Amino acid sequence: MLKGTKLYSILNNKCPRCHQGDFFVYKNPFRKDFAKMHDHCSHCGETFNKEVGFYYGAMYVSYALNIALGVGLFILLVLILHLDLLIYLFSFFGLVLVLFPWIMRISRLTYINLFVKFDSSKK
Numbered sequence: 443m444l445k446g447t448k449l450y451s452i453l454n455n456k457c458p459r460c461h462q463g464d465f466f467v468y469k470n471p472f473r474k475d476f477a478k479m480h481d482h483c484s485h486c487g488e489t490f491n492k493e494v495g496f497y498y499g500a501m502y503v504s505y506a507l508n509i510a511l512g513v514g515l516f517i518l519l520v521l522i523l524h525l526d527l528l529i530y531l532f533s534f535f536g537l538v539l540v541l542f543p544w545i546m547r548i549s550r551l552t553y554i555n556l557f558v559k560f561d562s563s564k565k
C-alpha cells in the first residue's frame with residue numbers, strides 16, 4: 443500500500459517519519475496492553491511522546507471517527523434496512539465498545555501524522 447503516504451503509516455502501525463519502525467509495541471489492537479507505545483522509533487529515533495498531554499488531541503480524531511461510524515451505521519440500519527432505532531442504538535454502542543482499541547490506535551497515529559512529515563531520507 444502506497445508507502446510514503448500518511449495512510450500507510452496510520453493503517454500499518456508505522457513511524458510517521460520513516461515508515462519502518464513500529465509505533466505501538468504490539469501489532470494486535472485487541473491485546474490487554476494494546477495502548478503500549480514505543481518511546482522512540484527503532485529505525486530513525488523519532489520521538490513518539492512529543493510532550494506531556496500530546497495525545498489529548500487524538501480525542502478529537504477519535505470523536506470524529508465515532509461520529510462517522512454512528513452516521514454510517516444509522517444510514518445502513520435505519521434508512522436502508524428500516525430497522526428499529528433501539529436496534530441501531532445497541533448496535534452502535536456494541537460496535538463502539540468492540541472497536542475502541544482499534545479506533546484509539548488509529549486516532550493516535552492520525553494525530554501524530556498531522557505533525558510529523560514523512561522523510562524519505564530516513565528510509
Ligand SMILES: [Zn+2]
Pocket residue numbers: 457458459460461462463483484485486487488
Ligand atoms: Zn522512524
